[in-house]
Amino acid sequence: MKLNLKIWRQKDAKSNGQMVDYPISGIEGDMSFLEMMDVLNEELITKGEDPVVFDHDCREGICGSCSLQINGEPHGPDRLITTCQLHMRKFNDGDTIVIEPFRAKAFPVIKDLMVDRSSFDRIQQAGGYISVNTSGNTVDANAIPIDKHDADEAMDSATCIGCGACVAACKNASAMLFTSAKVSQYALLPQGQVEATDRVLNMVRQMDLEGFGNCTNTGACEVECPKGISLENIARMNREYFSASLKG
Amino acid sequence: MGILDSKIPSGPLADKWTNHKNHIDLVNPANKRNIDIIVVGTGLAGGSAAATLAELGYNVKTFCYQDSPRRAHSIAAQGGINAAKNYQGDGDSNYRLFYDTVKGGDYRSREANVYRLAEVSGNIIDQCVAQGVPFAREYGGLLDNRSFGGVLVSRTFYAKGQTGQQLLLGAYSAMNRQINRGKILPFNRHEMMDLVKVDGKARGIIARNLVTGEIERHSAHAVVLATGGYGNVFFLSTNAMGSNVMAAWRAHRRGAFFSNPCFTQIHPTCIPVSGDHQSKLTLMSESLRNDGRIWVPKRIEDAQAIREGKLKPTQLKEEDRDYYLERRYPAFGNLVPRDVASRAAKERCDAGFGVNKTGEAVYLDFASAIMRYGKEKALTSGLKNPDDKTLRELGEKVVEAKYGNLFQMYEKIVDENPYKTPMMIYPAVHYTMGGLWVDYNLQTTIPGCYAAGEANFSDHGANRLGASALMQGLADGYFVLPYTIGDYLSNDIRTGKIATDSPEFDAAEQEVRDRIAKLMGGSGTHSVDHYHKKLGKIMWNKCGMSRNAKDLQEAIDEISNLRADFWANVRIPGSAEGMNQELEKAGRVADFLELGELFAKDALTRNESCGGHFREEYQTPEGEALRDDENFKFVSAWEYKGEPKDAVLHKEDLVYDNIELKTRSYK
Numbered sequence: 001m002k003l004n005l006k007i008w009r010q011k012d013a014k015s016n017g018q019m020v021d022y023p024i025s026g027i028e029g030d031m032s033f034l035e036m037m038d039v040l041n042e043e044l045i046t047k048g049e050d051p052v053v054f055d056h057d058c059r060e061g062i063c064g065s066c067s068l069q070i071n072g073e074p075h076g077p078d079r080l081i082t083t084c085q086l087h088m089r090k091f092n093d094g095d096t097i098v099i100e101p102f103r104a105k106a107f108p109v110i111k112d113l114m115v116d117r118s119s120f121d122r123i124q125q126a127g128g129y130i131s132v133n134t135s136g137n138t139v140d141a142n143a144i145p146i147d148k149h150d151a152d153e154a155m156d157s158a159t160c161i162g163c164g165a166c167v168a169a170c171k172n173a174s175a176m177l178f179t180s181a182k183v184s185q186y187a188l189l190p191q192g193q194v195e196a197t198d199r200v201l202n203m204v205r206q207m208d209l210e211g212f213g214n215c216t217n218t219g220a221c222e223v224e225c226p227k228g229i230s231l232e233n234i235a236r237m238n239r240e241y242f243s244a245s246l247k248g
Numbered sequence: 249m250g251i252l253d254s255k256i257p258s259g260p261l262a263d264k265w266t267n268h269k270n271h272i273d274l275v276n277p278a279n280k281r282n283i284d285i286i287v288v289g290t291g292l293a294g295g296s297a298a299a300t301l302a303e304l305g306y307n308v309k310t311f312c313y314q315d316s317p318r319r320a321h322s323i324a325a326q327g328g329i330n331a332a333k334n335y336q337g338d339g340d341s342n343y344r345l346f347y348d349t350v351k352g353g354d355y356r357s358r359e360a361n362v363y364r365l366a367e368v369s370g371n372i373i374d375q376c377v378a379q380g381v382p383f384a385r386e387y388g389g390l391l392d393n394r395s396f397g398g399v400l401v402s403r404t405f406y407a408k409g410q411t412g413q414q415l416l417l418g419a420y421s422a423m424n425r426q427i428n429r430g431k432i433l434p435f436n437r438h439e440m441m442d443l444v445k446v447d448g449k450a451r452g453i454i455a456r457n458l459v460t461g462e463i464e465r466h467s468a469h470a471v472v473l474a475t476g477g478y479g480n481v482f483f484l485s486t487n488a489m490g491s492n493v494m495a496a497w498r499a500h501r502r503g504a505f506f507s508n509p510c511f512t513q514i515h516p517t518c519i520p521v522s523g524d525h526q527s528k529l530t531l532m533s534e535s536l537r538n539d540g541r542i543w544v545p546k547r548i549e550d551a552q553a554i555r556e557g558k559l560k561p562t563q564l565k566e567e568d569r570d571y572y573l574e575r576r577y578p579a580f581g582n583l584v585p586r587d588v589a590s591r592a593a594k595e596r597c598d599a600g601f602g603v604n605k606t607g608e609a610v611y612l613d614f615a616s617a618i619m620r621y622g623k624e625k626a627l628t629s630g631l632k633n634p635d636d637k638t639l640r641e642l643g644e645k646v647v648e649a650k651y652g653n654l655f656q657m658y659e660k661i662v663d664e665n666p667y668k669t670p671m672m673i674y675p676a677v678h679y680t681m682g683g684l685w686v687d688y689n690l691q692t693t694i695p696g697c698y699a700a701g702e703a704n705f706s707d708h709g710a711n712r713l714g715a716s717a718l719m720q721g722l723a724d725g726y727f728v729l730p731y732t733i734g735d736y737l738s739n740d741i742r743t744g745k746i747a748t749d750s751p752e753f754d755a756a757e758q759e760v761r762d763r764i765a766k767l768m769g770g771s772g773t774h775s776v777d778h779y780h781k782k783l784g785k786i787m788w789n790k791c792g793m794s795r796n797a798k799d800l801q802e803a804i805d806e807i808s809n810l811r812a813d814f815w816a817n818v819r820i821p822g823s824a825e826g827m828n829q830e831l832e833k834a835g836r837v838a839d840f841l842e843l844g845e846l847f848a849k850d851a852l853t854r855n856e857s858c859g860g861h862f863r864e865e866y867q868t869p870e871g872e873a874l875r876d877d878e879n880f881k882f883v884s885a886w887e888y889k890g891e892p893k894d895a896v897l898h899k900e901d902l903v904y905d906n907i908e909l910k911t912r913s914y915k
């Protein structure tokens with residue numbers, strides 16, 4: 001396949017960026033999208049140019065490192081997968097592919113296609129945990145039976161990989177899907193009840209402080225989320241927030 | 249005892265850990281506030297250690313190369329975590345888990361360490377549930393279990409196919425709690441470039457800020473390395489792209505002995521290599537071998553026709569297929585341990601029976617499982633005389649419920665529907681049992697430098713059992729290190745802050761800067777990946793699933809030449825200031841080029857076959873591994889002396905007081 005890539009190049013956080021054209025050939029359908037980027041980078045290095053910087057690590061859809069806005073969509077055209085799981089057979093010979101970083105005020109660009117998502121970490125630090133000591137002085141695991149449906153639902157929320165596609169998909173750059181997935185996981189489990197009030201208030205406060213936008217229920221986040229995190233999480237967090245505000 | 253003192257406590261096996269803990273020196277809470285600990289790596293081992301040490305009151309700094317601790321390679325573990333809870337009432341016990349692990353490791357691990365691992369395993373599950381880890385449950389609300397290869401009980405806890413993710417997010421949440429309290433200071437997108445020793449003790453690290461390129465000095469009273477395994481020395485593996493040996497190797501160069509580098513696990517069920525552009529390999533969980541049957545064509549002409557696309561596997565009649573694992577190992581069949589299954593696949597492919605374009609793939613076939621489940625389903629739903637099509641549809645639903653996510657992953661990568669045609673699989677590098685030598689306290693041969701998780705050599709001998717790495721990482725981090733490190737630090741309560749302006753820090757920083765300058769100064773002929781791929785080919789062809797003296801000697805020479813070529817001619821664009829991903833890769837590959845040679849040397853020295861280490865010269869007439877307990881019942885521990893070829897071998901003899909040494913047999 002021959003392709004025409006249009007890629008966002010930006011030297012560092014302070015510089016202005018721009019789109020640059022890179023024609024590329026010899027791409028096979030079996031390659032993953034990031035392997036296609038490897039081929040491009042190898043070419044650039046041979047020519048003595050700077051390779052394109054992007055985040056990646058596991059290359060199997062679980063670490064949440066890879067990002068990329070591909071032809072306007074976070075993680076590209078396919079559904080329920082990350083960029084590293086996207087394969088070139090989804091494209092045709094002669095296609096133009098526009099590749100940009102995830103865009104949001106709370107995700108500043110570090111270089112080229114790499115963004116700073118530490119705002120997500122800070123939301124988790126504000127309350128995304130259960131305050132239990134790790135010294136092992138806990139009750140036996142089976143002393144707390146949990147309804148299988150609740151456990152399964154908590155697991156569904158817990159599968160969020162923290163990639164930020166929900167934010168990149170949202171016209172308001174809201175982080176509600178991400179934040180609500182964590183709040184939901186704990187809200188669905190008995191272990192999470194004790195600190196429920198503080199948790200939701202603190203995490204939402206941090207989310208706002210980081211400069212994420214408001215949720216206007218457009219649902220774009222759910223469509224683009226590679227892990228299928230559902231909008232029900234946002235509804236649940238809203239309920240939790242409402243009752244916490246009454247208490248708090 | 250020689251130079252290696254494993255510090256195994258005396259007394260009966262089952263009492264060693266408790267007695268040891270009772271006699272350990274403690275640091276009082278007020279003094280802990282004056283003690284700093286550096287934890288490099290925030291996977292299961294490092295994340296859990298950092299959280300616990302901070303909770304105890306120490307000041308902890310964590311380092312990882314990713315942008316967040318949540319992205320460590322541990323996140324990718326699929327199948328599960330073992331624990332001797334005996335919730336299923338199937339006769340499990342600490343002793344049985346201990347026994348299975350020592351036997352599974354082909355009698356090359358330390359009894360006392362493994363027993364301790366079994367002893368604390370149950371507590372890991374309690375801890376994780378208390379943290380809100382959503383393990384799979386039964387309808388009664390209690391925890392569910394699975395079985396894994398090499399054992400006869402159900403002791404594996406899991407969270408769908410994402411157990412590592414959930415455990416890591418649990419450890420990450422415990423870290424977040426301590427970050428919020430100010431007890432952990434996280435340094436993400438930072439890479440440890442060297443270990444700093446002052447008066448013979450580990451007292452800090454030199455790190456590079458990967459965003460700004462700045463070289464930083466960090467001091468502490470002790471340094472914990474939890475930096476994962478080195479499977480990427482093979483270039484292609486199931487490890488994350490960034491997994492590397494740099495931190496462990498830098499410590500090795502500063503005096504930490506490196507153990508059993510040649511003990512590598514090659515996992516039998518991975519998606520085969522599709523071409524030269526391939527950047528990594530994807531695992532298909534071991535659980536698939538419960539229902540999938542492994543085969544290749546019986547006749548070489550059929551294999552040829554399949555490779556040329558003239559014949560489809562589904563067209564081949566039952567009697568024309570060779571279910572070689574069932575044939576060779578009737579007792580265990582498709583569920584033989586990983587090392588055995590991998591070698592058998594290689595044997596068939598080398599003999600010309602491979603089934604994909606490259607000739608390096610075998611089938612993992614679910615057709616009979618689909619029909620079997622279909623029949624069961626038809627019976628239980630009262631269907632009379634269903635036709636084959638209905639049976640197949642019913643069966644496919646059952647298989648989807650069990651393995652749906654894996655089938656989907658396979659289809660995305662290979663573009664074939666595994667419900668309709670058998671999966672193609674081939675062995676791939678997956679895990680490294682070798683690592684930094686540690687004593688019972690997890691301390692390396694450098695005082696104050698500890699190693700935890702996959703980075704140490706401790707518990708898995710020559711072959712790791714499935715679902716045991718997660719257990720070991722969390723055991724080390726939550727339950728072992730926090731005790732044993734206190735014993736060492738109790739001598740440091742009056743030391744005060746470690747200065748970073750000492751000559752030792754000056755020298756270490758200068759060495760790091762010189763090394764970077766040297767890398768940047770290559771003649772610029774080839775990219776880093778060029779060298780990494782070449783190294784990977786040598787490792788795979790000559791130090792892979794089966795090894796012999798001639799190949800290993802060649803590998804040593806070739807790697808040594810490649811290393812010289814790399815330093816002279818590597819091309820790294822850009823500059824050392826600011827973000828430079830090629831420079832990061834170059835630093836890692838430089839260390840792989842040294843480790844690879846030591847790996848081959850270790851394999852050449854070990855004149856026996858055991859676990860994942862198979863030497864062609866040492867096998868039975870039927871082609872099974874031939875262990876030599878008389879001469880090789882030891883842990884190799886290599887001391888750095890400049891070039892890898894000059895490394896000096898020390899041996900820790902393994903003593904078996906509680907287990908009788910036997911030949912593993914799966915026939």
Ligand SMILES: Cc1cc2nc3c(=O)[nH]c(=O)nc-3n(C[C@H](O)[C@H](O)[C@H](O)COP(=O)(O)OP(=O)(O)OC[C@H]3O[C@@H](n4cnc5c(N)ncnc54)[C@H](O)[C@@H]3O)c2cc1C
Pocket residue numbers: 288289290291292293294311312313314317320321322323324325326327328329411412438439440441474475476477486487488491492494495531678679700701702703714715716717718719721
């Ligand atoms: C696909 C796959 C599936 C698996 N499934 C299972 C399973 O089901 N059950 C099981 O028990 N095991 C499984 N394993 C094995 C298991 O996941 C690993 O052995 C284990 O997670 C390793 O954990 P760790 O904490 O030791 O290291 P890692 O999780 O690898 O963490 C290493 C850390 O070190 C950091 N680091 C490395 N070098 C540096 C440096 N120079 N400077 C700073 N930081 C550095 C990294 O940033 C990272 O934080 C699987 C492995 C793979 C590849």
Ligand code: SF4
Pocket residue numbers: 159160161162163164165166167177178181224225226227228229
């Ligand atoms: S909710 Fe989905 S899109 Fe958002 S961070 Fe989590 S996994 Fe990514």
Ligand code: FES
Pocket residue numbers: 055056057058059060061062063064065066082083084085
């Ligand atoms: S690289 Fe890990 S999710 Fe894509």
